[in-house]
Amino acid sequence: xxxxxxxxxxLTPLSFLTRSVGxxxxxxxxxxxxRSYSYAELGSRIxxxxxxxxxxxxxxxxxxxxxxxxxxxxxxxHFGVPxxxxxxxxxxxxxxxxxxxxxxxxxxxxxxxAGAEYAPLIAAARERLGHELPTVWLGSAADxxxxxxxxxxxxxxxxxxxxxxxxxxxxxxxxxxxxxxATISINYTSGTTGRPxxxxxxxxxxxxxxxxxxxxxxxxxxxxxxxxLPMFHCNGWGFDWAVVAAGGTSISLRAFDAGRAWxxxxxxxxxxxxxxxxxxxxLANHPAAHEAPLERPLHIFTGGAPPSPTIIGQMEVLGIxxxxxxxxxxxxGPYAVCAWQSQWNDLPSEQRARIKAxxxxxxxxxxxxxxxxxxxxxxxxxxxxxxxxxxxGNDVMKxxxxxxxxxxxxxxxxxxxxGDLGVMHPDGYIELRDRAKDIIISxxxxxxxIEVEQVLLRHPAVLECAxxxxxxxRWGETPKAFVTLRPGRxxxxxxxxxxxxxxxxxxxxxxxxxxxxxxxxxxxxxxxxVLREREWAGREKRIH
Numbered sequence: 304x305x306x307x308x309x310x311x312x313x314l315t316p317l318s319f320l321t322r323s324v325g326x327x328x329x330x331x332x333x334x335x336x337x338r339s340y341s342y343a344e345l346g347s348r349i350x351x352x353x354x355x356x357x358x359x360x361x362x363x364x365x366x367x368x369x370x371x372x373x374x375x376x377x378x379x380x381h382f383g384v385p386x387x388x389x390x391x392x393x394x395x396x397x398x399x400x401x402x403x404x405x406x407x408x409x410x411x412x413x414x415x416x417a418g419a420e421y422a423p424l425i426a427a428a429r430e431r432l433g434h435e436l437p438t439v440w441l442g443s444a445a446d447x448x449x450x451x452x453x454x455x456x457x458x459x460x461x462x463x464x465x466x467x468x469x470x471x472x473x474x475x476x477x478x479x480x481x482x483x484x485a486t487i488s489i490n491y492t493s494g495t496t497g498r499p500x501x502x503x504x505x506x507x508x509x510x511x512x513x514x515x516x517x518x519x520x521x522x523x524x525x526x527x528x529x530x531x532l533p534m535f536h537c538n539g540w541g542f543d544w545a546v547v548a549a550g551g552t553s554i555s556l557r558a559f560d561a562g563r564a565w566x567x568x569x570x571x572x573x574x575x576x577x578x579x580x581x582x583x584x585x586l587a588n589h590p591a592a593h594e595a596p597l598e599r600p601l602h603i604f605t606g607g608a609p610p611s612p613t614i615i616g617q618m619e620v621l622g623i624x625x626x627x628x629x630x631x632x633x634x635x636g637p638y639a640v641c642a643w644q645s646q647w648n649d650l651p652s653e654q655r656a657r658i659k660a661x662x663x664x665x666x667x668x669x670x671x672x673x674x675x676x677x678x679x680x681x682x683x684x685x686x687x688x689x690x691x692x693x694x695x696g697n698d699v700m701k702x703x704x705x706x707x708x709x710x711x712x713x714x715x716x717x718x719x720x721x722g723d724l725g726v727m728h729p730d731g732y733i734e735l736r737d738r739a740k741d742i743i744i745s746x747x748x749x750x751x752x753i754e755v756e757q758v759l760l761r762h763p764a765v766l767e768c769a770x771x772x773x774x775x776x777r778w779g780e781t782p783k784a785f786v787t788l789r790p791g792r793x794x795x796x797x798x799x800x801x802x803x804x805x806x807x808x809x810x811x812x813x814x815x816x817x818x819x820x821x822x823x824x825x826x827x828x829x830x831x832x833v834l835r836e837r838e839w840a841g842r843e844k845r846i847h
Contacts, residue, residue, distance in 0.1 A: 313477050313482045313483040313506065313507075314483045314506060314507045314510040314511065315385070315477060315483060315487070315506035315507075315509070315510055316381075316382070316385070316487070316506065316509050316510050316513055316544035316547075316548070317382060317385060317386055317475060317506075318510075319510075319513065319544055319547050319548035320345075320346060320349065320382050320547055321472075322548075323342050323547050323548065323549075323550045324342050324343060324345070324346035326550060327342045327524060327550040328341065328342050328343040329341055329342070329343065330342055330524065330550060330552070331552050332344070332345040332547065332552065332553065333345060333375045333378060333552070333553045333555065334552065334553070334554050334555065334571065335374050335375040335555040336374075336555065336557075338375070340375060342550070345375075345378075345379070345547075346472070347470040348375075348379055348383075348465060348470075349379050349382045349383045349386065350383075350386075350468065350469065350470055350471060350472055350473045351383075351465040351466070351468035351469065351470055352379055352380070352383030352384075352386075352387075352464075352465055352468060353382075353383045353384075353386035353387040353468065353473045353475070354387075354468035354469045354471075354473055355464050355465060355467045355468030356383065356384065356387040356389060356414070356468075357387050357388075358467060358468065359414070359464075359467075360413075361387050361388075361389050361413060361414065362388065362389075363388030363389065363478055364388070364389070364390065364478070364486075365388075365389045365390070365413050365414075366389065366390045366391075366392050366410045366411055366412045366413060366489065367380070367384045367387075367389050367390070367391055367392065367412065367413065367414050367415075367416065368391075368392040368393075368394055368406070368407055368410065368412035368414070368415045368416070369391060369392065369393045369394065369415075369416045369417070369535070370394045370396055370403065370415065370416075370417045370418065370421055370424075370425065370535075371393075371396070371416060371417060371418040371421075371441055371534075371535075372396065372418050372420070372441075372555075372557035372558065373530040373533060373534050373555050373556055373557050373558075374418070374441065374555050374557060375555060376416065376441050376461055377393070377534040377535075377543070378534070378543055378547070378553060380393075380416060381393075381488075381534075381538060381539075381543040381544060382544075382547070385487045385488075385506070386473055386475045387473075387475075388475070388478070390486050390487065390488060390489055391487070391488045391489075391538075392406065392410045392412055392488070392489045392490075392491075392501075393488065393490065393534065393535035393538060394406055394407075394491070394535060395491070395493075395533070395535055395536075395824075396418070396421055396424075396533070396535065397824070400424060400427035400428040400430075400431055401428075401431060402499065403424060403425070403428035404428040404429070404431035404432045405498060405499065406491050406499060406501075407428065407432055407436060408432055408433075409498075409499075409501060409704070409705065410489055410491075410501060410704065412436065413437075414436075414437055414438075414439065415436050415437070415438045415439070416438070416439045416441070416461065417438050417439070417440055417441065418440075418441045418442070419440050419441060419442040422440075425438065437458060438458045439458065439459050439460070439461050439464045440458055440459070440460050440461060441460075441461045442460065442461075477506060481505075482506075483505065483506045483507035483510070484505045484506070484507060484701070485505060485506055486503045486504065486505055486701060487504050487505060487506045487509050488503075488504045488509070488538055489501045489502065489503055489504075489704050490502045490504065490535075490536075490537055490538065490632050492632050492633075493824060500703045500704075500706055500709055501703055501704030501705070501706070502632045502633050502700045502703060502704075503700055503701040503702055503703070503704050504538065504635055504700060504701070505701050507697065508635055508697055508698060508699075508700075508701075509538070509541065509544060509635065510544075511668040511697045511698065512541040512544075512545075512635040512636070512637075512666075512668070512697075512698055513541045513542075513544040513545040513548050514545075514548070514668055515541070515637070515666040515667060515668040515669070515698070516540065516541050516542055516545035516637070517545050517548060517549050518666075518667055518668075519604075519626070519628070519637070519640050519666065519667075520545070520575055520602070520604060520626075521602075522545060522546065522548075522549035522551055522575065523549050523550070523551065524549060524550035524551060525551070525574075526546070526549055526551035526552070526574050526575055527551065527552045527554060527571050527572055527573045527574050527575070527599075528542060528546045528551055528552065528553050528554065528573070528574070528575045528576065529554045529556060529564065529567055529568060529571075529573040529575070529576040530553060530554060530555055530556050530576075531556055531559050531564055531576045531577060531578045531582055532576070532577040532578055532582075536636070537630075537632050537635060537636035538635075538636070539577075539636075540577055540604075540606075540628075540635075540636035540637055541635055541636055541637075542577065552571070554567050554571050554573060559578070559582060559585075559827075561585040561586050561588075561589040561591070562589055562591055564576075564586060565586070565589060565591035565592065565594070566591070568597070568601065569595070569597070569598070572598060572599040573599070573601060574599055574600065574601060574602065575601075575602055575603075575604070576601070576603055576604075577603070577604045577605070577606075577628075578603065578605060578607075578827060579605065579606070579607035579608055579827035579828050580605055580607070580608050580609075580610040580611065580614055580827075581608075581767065581823060581827040581828075581829070582605070582827050583603060583605055583610065583614050583617075583618060583625070584614055584766065584767060586603075587614060587617040587618060587621065588766065588789070588790075592621055593621075596622070597622060597623075600622075600624070601622075601623045601624070602623070602624040602625075602626065603618065603623055603624070603625050603626070604625075604626050604627075604628050604637075605625060605626070605627055605628065606627065606628040606629055606630065606636075606637055607827065607828045608828055608829065609627075609660055609662070609735055609753055609757075610625070610627055610659075610660055611660065611756065611757045611760040611761075612653060612656035612657050612659070612660050612757065612761075613656075613757075613760040613761055614760070615627075615656040615659050615660060616652060616653070616656045619652065619655075619656070625659060626640060626641065626643070626659075627640070627641040627659055627660060627661070627662065627663065628640050628641075629662035629663065629733075629735070630698075631721055631723075632700075633699065633700045633713065633719060633721075634669075634694060634698050634699055634700070634719070634721075635698050635699075635700070637666065638665060638666060638669055638672070638694055638698050638699075639662050639663050639664060639665050639666065639669075639672060639733070640663050640664065640666060641658070641659055641660075641661050641662060641663030641664075641732065642663055642664055643659075660734075660757070661728070661732050661733070661734040662692075662725065662732070662733050662734060662735050663732050663733065664731060664732055664733075665694075665698075666698060668697050668698060669694070669696050669697055669698040670694065670695050670696030670697070670698075672692055672693070672694050672733055673692070673693050673694075673718070674689075674690040674691070674692055674693075674725055674726065674727045674733055675690045675691055675693055675718075676690050676691075679693075679716045679718070681727075682726070682727060683727075684727040684728065684729050684731070685726070685727075685729065686726050686727070686728040686729065686734070687726060688726060688727075689724050689725065689726055689736055689749070690724070690725070690726075690727075691720060691721065691722070691723065691724060691725075692721045692723045692724070692725050692733060692735070693716075693718035693719060693720055693721060694718065694719050694721065695717065695718050695719060699719045700719075702714070722738060722740070723735050723737075723738055724736050724737050724738070724742060735753065736751040736753060736754065737751045737752055737753055740832075741771070741772075741831055743770075743771075743772040743780060743781070743782050744772075744779065744780065745772075745775070745778045745779065745780055745781050745782070745810060750782055750810070750811045751811075752769075752770040752771065752772075752782065752831075754807070754811065755770045755782055755784070755803065755807065755811055755812070755813065756768050756769065756770050756784075758802070758803050758806045758807055759784060759786065759799060759802075759803065761806070762794065762799060762802050763789075763792065764788050764789055764792035764793060764794040765786055765787075765788065765789070765794070765799070766787045766788060766789040766790075767786070767787040767821055767829075768784055768785060768786045768787070768821075769784070769785045769821055769829045769831055769834060770782050770783065770784050770785075770813060771783060771785070771831050771834050771835045771838065772835065772838075773814075773815075773838040773839070774838070774839060775814070781813075781814045782811065782812070782813040782814065783813055783814065783815050783816070783817065783838065784799065784803075784813040784815070784816045784817070785816075785817050785819055785821060785834055786799065786816055786817070786818050786819070787818070787819065787820055787821055788818060796815065796816040796818075799813075799816050800812055800813060800814075800815075800816060821834075822834065
């Protein structure tokens with residue numbers, strides 16, 4: 304575990320488990336439905352998992368895939384797989400069979416750990432894979448589906464697999480050639496513009512990212528974290544490791560449901576949770592939000608898309624603190640935080656919300672971000688001049704698995720290129736204005752889709768919205784808004800366009816509005832690419 308040097312040990316999240324099992328043995332580590340596990344029990348189960356993997360034949364560097372809900376075995380896998388020297392590949396449970404098969408094949412996974420509820424998806428993916436892939440099932444896969452062939456006779460249930468391992472603490476060490484730079488996980492991107500890419504995290508980055516989450520979220524042994532964020536998403540933004548490091552309690556929520564979330568928040572005294580702005584919207588607008596005051600302070604960390612000042616204000620009314628995080632899969636999830644400053648407390652609520660909507664500054668464990676032009680020169684810190692946000696350092700991926708060309712493109716100029724366009728404010732805080740692919744250029748004028756969306760969300764009838772570029776014969780492209788209205792509220796297209804023109808330059812206002820449900824990813828991010836592709840079908844979309 305330790306190097307030969309007395310003054311240094313390799314950084315890895317595995318050391319968090321060793322400490323918390325020793326210090327917080329009797330504290331509840333995980334509540335999963337009707338079952339709870341102490342830290343002593345968690346340590347024993349993880350040791351069993353790691354030794355079972357080794358006995359089964361998993362060797363250092365092998366990939367072990369997980370396609371599972373937010374449940375105790377997912378947290379166990381984030382420690383047990385690397386403890387066995389292997390690499391965890393947590394897969395999005397809402398992907399298609401083709402996508403799942405591609406990830407299993409591209410990663411070279413030797414074993415799959417899967418939730419029984421996904422048996423039909425996995426059966427279809429294994430047919431496409433072209434070779435046998437042993438699977439360990441969480442529960443009875445045959446019971447989850449009427450088709451008996453959904454599970455193979457050679458497959459094991461998870462609990463039976465654990466029984467093949469030893470509960471004794473397992474001696475582990477990092478790859479002697481790579482040390483803390485050894486890969487701990489591979490996370491696949493959404494693949495909206497092509498095949499998913501496998502983002503490699505290393506032990507050092509995972510360790511430091513978890514410490515960053517502890518500092519940013521204020522986690523300690525009294526913290527109760529509700530898993531509204533999928534654990535497969537950037538390894539749960541590092542909270543899989545961070546909550547264990549702090550000695551806190553994880554509350555499983557297998558699939559997000561706002562009503563169920565409110566029940567668990569009140570029952571367990573939840574102090575922290577994470578989610579995209581759409582998760583905040585669902586919580587704020589659920590009837591249970593106003594049933595009773597919270598007994599413990601609740602803090603929500605949001606990211607994945609810039610939250611509107613409107614939803615931040617709604618959270619404040621409920622007495623819930625909101626912190627805005629920013630990052631990408633390639634940066635272990637959150638890389639930046641809108642670090643709050645006490646002098647902002649006395650500002651009017653609307654101004655506070657606008658500040659909170661900024662992406663902010665780098666985590667304490669990360670290098671400072673830059674906003675640069677095409678020649679990699681820093682843009683003026685005037686809050687107006689747009690450039691691309693670039694990062695480097697501890698919180699940036701090793702690269703893309705088996706894809707050196709994509710890695711070289713992403714790291715050109717010695718920095719990771721986010722593809723996000725933003726501005727640098729005079730106080731050093733950045734604010735995103737758009738994804739490079741989402742910026743709308745109408746008649747030569749740049750229009751930020753985020754800016755238009757945030758105006759629309761100020762209208763009392765609008766619950767959610769997305770703005771994308773659509774083809775226009777005169778201007779090349781113009782903004783179109785897709786809007787979901789609040790239950791029981793109504794609004795006309797002309798009314799919303801007029802509302803935008805009252806608060807924006809007229810050329811920025813959408814030319815048309817479509818009332819619809821918004822397509823979303825499994826993590827709650829609006830899929831603008833789906834809307835955009837539909838509008839540009841049969842037309843050549845200009846590349847910015």
